[in-house]
Amino acid sequence: MRLILLGPPGAGKGTQSARIVERLGIPQLATGDMLRAAVAAGTSIGLKAKDVMARGELVSDEIVVGIVADRIEEPDARSGFILDGFPRTVPQAEALDLMLTGKAMELDAVIELKVDETALLERIAKRVADTLARGEPVRKDDNPEAFKTRLVAYRQQTAPLSDYYARRGMLKVTDGMRPIDEVTEALFGMLAVQPA
DSSP states (O other), X not given: OEEEEEOOTTSSHHHHHHHXXXXXXXXXXXXXXXXXXXXXXXXXXXXXXXXXXXXXXXXXXXXXXXXXXXXXXXXXXXXXXXXXXXXXXXXXHXXXXXXXHHTTOOOSEEEEEEOOHHHHHHHHHHHHHHHHHTTOOOOTTOSHHHHHHHHHHIIIIITHXXXXXXXXXXXXXXXXXXXXXXXXXXXHHHTTOOOO
């Protein structure tokens, strides 16, 4: 099962990805983690990324696609994966499609968690309060102003992916505002997987 979960920050992608990982035994592939691992391992694409990052520049789509291409060849990803944080733009989605085609692979599903942005702001405020109540440090981006900035970036860069995948007949949408267990049940239903 090869999946992409779409939705703005705070929509519950991380929570749902963890449940899919647990149920299907496939890895969640976060581009930031893959990038750091490729640099640490000294792979050819990791060395390219290291040079770019050393100059303080953003890593190109070509390098990110290369890192994803290498990572999905690893044994734990052979039966599938969830892409986390990639693709973020339509050009990245197009590059991903070309790369997967070259490996005789395709995505099984692209699922969007539809959410109300006002409710997301309330959700973030609750997450901050819960984190503080547990005595844990709050993520730097878990504040209303940073969150609004992330939402704007999502709307401008990533939201167009919904149309891209819808035109290709791949997009499935579910209401991400429902209780977590109901969202999980809906996701597994869309994937034709029985919840554990």
